[in-house]
Amino acid sequence: MATLEIRDLHVSVDAETGPREILKGVDLTVKQGETHAIMGPNGSGKSTLAYSLAGHPKYTVTSGSVLLDGENVLEMSVDERAKAGVFLAMQYPVEVPGVSVSNFLRTAATAVRGEAPKLRLWVKEVKEAMAALQMDPAFAERNVNEGFSGGEKKRHEILQLELLKPKIAILDETDSGLDVDALRIVSEGINRVRSTGEVGTLLVTHYTRILRYIKPDYVHVFAGGRIVESGGAELADKLENEGYEAYVKGGASE
Numbered sequence: 001m002a003t004l005e006i007r008d009l010h011v012s013v014d015a016e017t018g019p020r021e022i023l024k025g026v027d028l029t030v031k032q033g034e035t036h037a038i039m040g041p042n043g044s045g046k047s048t049l050a051y052s053l054a055g056h057p058k059y060t061v062t063s064g065s066v067l068l069d070g071e072n073v074l075e076m077s078v079d080e081r082a083k084a085g086v087f088l089a090m091q092y093p094v095e096v097p098g099v100s101v102s103n104f105l106r107t108a109a110t111a112v113r114g115e116a117p118k119l120r121l122w123v124k125e126v127k128e129a130m131a132a133l134q135m136d137p138a139f140a141e142r143n144v145n146e147g148f149s150g151g152e153k154k155r156h157e158i159l160q161l162e163l164l165k166p167k168i169a170i171l172d173e174t175d176s177g178l179d180v181d182a183l184r185i186v187s188e189g190i191n192r193v194r195s196t197g198e199v200g201t202l203l204v205t206h207y208t209r210i211l212r213y214i215k216p217d218y219v220h221v222f223a224g225g226r227i228v229e230s231g232g233a234e235l236a237d238k239l240e241n242e243g244y245e246a247y248v249k250g251g252a253s254e
């Protein structure tokens with residue numbers, strides 16, 4: 001059973017005025033098979049946590065640890081993290097001009113699986129995954145995210161999730177900008193991956209509507225660069241009704 005253990009994680013970014021600490025002691029344990037929702041005000045550091053776990057060079061870990069099954073994730077390169085089973089669906093997926101979706105996915109799958117998937121089986125796998133997400137097969141030949149609508153980008157992230165089958169999936173606002181049908185289709189995709197029991201999911205979201213499709217085992221309130229409260233699914237309803245004022249005023253913010 002894979003376990004991601006984040007302990008007292010502090011992370012800074014280089015701001016114009018010098019280094020600025022964004023994460024101020026994050027503690028979180030995610031096990032394979034569990035789903036954790038992270039909710040919190042804008043600017044509280046949720047995406048910073050997601051990027052830091054994936055190894056984005058913009059973020060500097062100043063102290064704390066991240067272990068995946070006891071292995072030090074912070075010492076791994078971005079590629080090694082992906083290969084170890086850490087997957088990030090970005091809040092704002094980037095365009096990759098000149099690289100088709102189909103080539104991109106095959107390269108990613110080759111890197112993660114350690115060998116190139118057999119072409120015929122691979123084509124079938126991609127076709128089925130795209131059909132399940134109701135994506136037009138023509139997308140396979142388009143350049144990654146170039147000219148994709150917001151919702152199309154999010155579906156493409158979930159397509160990667162389904163094909164790469166990570167141990168730990170970090171989904172940063174995968175629900176934002178989706179119409180009602182797309183929200184259901186994307187949620188069903190996440191649930192398919194979840195139902196294998198082989199992925200631990202970290203779902204960053206602002207809205208409880210996605211949590212109607214994807215029942216979290218735990219909900220965490222993220223404020224001021226750390227987790228300030230944790231509870232069960234009912235905590236999400238409380239947040240929707242009452243907002244974050246209590247947590248921000250309570251000195252959790254800067």
Ligand SMILES: Nc1ncnc2c1ncn2[C@@H]1O[C@H](COP(=O)(O)OP(=O)(O)OP(=O)(O)O)[C@@H](O)[C@H]1O
Binds near residue numbers: 020022042044045
């Ligand atoms: N290069 C930078 N210089 C200064 N501040 C930065 C830099 N990069 C990030 N930050 C700040 O870090 C804070 C955390 O940002 P982050 O994107 O992690 O928040 P978030 O919780 O994901 O917010 P949202 O809900 O809006 O997506 C923000 O206040 C942001 O302005």
Ligand SMILES: [Mg+2]
Binds near residue numbers: 046091
């Ligand atoms: Mg964010």
